[in-house]
Amino acid sequence: MSSFMLGSTALLETLTIRVKNRNNMIQFYQGILGFKLKQEENALAIMGTTDNQDEQIWLEESPRAREHFGETKKLVNYTIELSNVNELASVYQRLLKAEHAVSAVEVTPENITIRLVDPEQNQLILTTKQGEIAIESADDFGQHGQIETLLSGDTRVKGLTLNVPSEKAALAFFTEVLGFTSGSLKTTHEKYLSVAFEESAEENVITPTHEILGIDFLKFTISEADLLALEAHLVELKQDFFIDKKKSIITIYDPIGVEWWFMKEKTK
Numbered sequence: 001m002s003s004f005m006l007g008s009t010a011l012l013e014t015l016t017i018r019v020k021n022r023n024n025m026i027q028f029y030q031g032i033l034g035f036k037l038k039q040e041e042n043a044l045a046i047m048g049t050t051d052n053q054d055e056q057i058w059l060e061e062s063p064r065a066r067e068h069f070g071e072t073k074k075l076v077n078y079t080i081e082l083s084n085v086n087e088l089a090s091v092y093q094r095l096l097k098a099e100h101a102v103s104a105v106e107v108t109p110e111n112i113t114i115r116l117v118d119p120e121q122n123q124l125i126l127t128t129k130q131g132e133i134a135i136e137s138a139d140d141f142g143q144h145g146q147i148e149t150l151l152s153g154d155t156r157v158k159g160l161t162l163n164v165p166s167e168k169a170a171l172a173f174f175t176e177v178l179g180f181t182s183g184s185l186k187t188t189h190e191k192y193l194s195v196a197f198e199e200s201a202e203e204n205v206i207t208p209t210h211e212i213l214g215i216d217f218l219k220f221t222i223s224e225a226d227l228l229a230l231e232a233h234l235v236e237l238k239q240d241f242f243i244d245k246k247k248s249i250i251t252i253y254d255p256i257g258v259e260w261w262f263m264k265e266k267t268k
Contacts, residue, residue, distance in 0.1 A: 007226025051153030089145025
């Protein structure tokens with residue numbers, strides 16, 4: 001078993017999703033979830049927040065990709081962590097106003113969670129920690145938001161659940177190749193990304209990402225030292241990967257064909 005650990009500077013910056021109708025998805029991610037449309041570039045819609053320059057979500061329009069709505073695909077769900085109860089309650093109010101279906105609202109002593117699907121049936125989990133005044137029920141929760149409150153800069157993609165043909169093979173890749181922690185599968189950054197798996201024999205799970213809607217790639221920033229350490233580790237394993245001549249980016253495919261980018265962070 002490899003002792004390599006992905007460097008603690010590796011921070012998830014962007015999750016990219018292939019979509020059929022970019023305008024519908026922009027309307028949902030901006031108008032209901034409360035992201036800000038930072039930029040539109042060719043087929044790409046870049047979503048972030050008003051507080052900073054981060055680009056948490058990229059929506060990449062791919063009209064030729066197969067839809068397979070309602071079918072098992074690579075992504076089971078992904079989790080977005082919001083800054084506070086007020087922001088999540090504000091999303092909830094916008095969902096109700098738009099009559100957008102909510103799968104569940106879960107209230108525990110530690111967290112409040114909303115489960116739903118976006119217009120192209122990607123499953124989302126929106127979550128936040130309880131505040132100083134504990135919310136005890138979904139009805140109580142809905143009263144703590146203002147419909148005009150948008151997402152703030154601490155909003156981030158916190159977790160992914162992926163369908164995989166073999167959980168054993170996926171676990172080996174993420175721990176022994178990418179260097180995620182093995183106890184609870186996640187990166188070592190303080191703003192970690194956690195990954196979980198569900199086994200599936202569906203063909204869609206291994207269909208190349210450019211041919212099917214859903215998750216496409218993830219982009220991390222990482223220090224130069226940690227990038228070079230990752231390169232050395234991958235070379236030692238004789239693992240297929242790409243690194244550019246300037247050694248500023250490494251890209252690698254996981255067992256289901258999702259591409260992981262590790263980009264050298266810009267010097268300040």
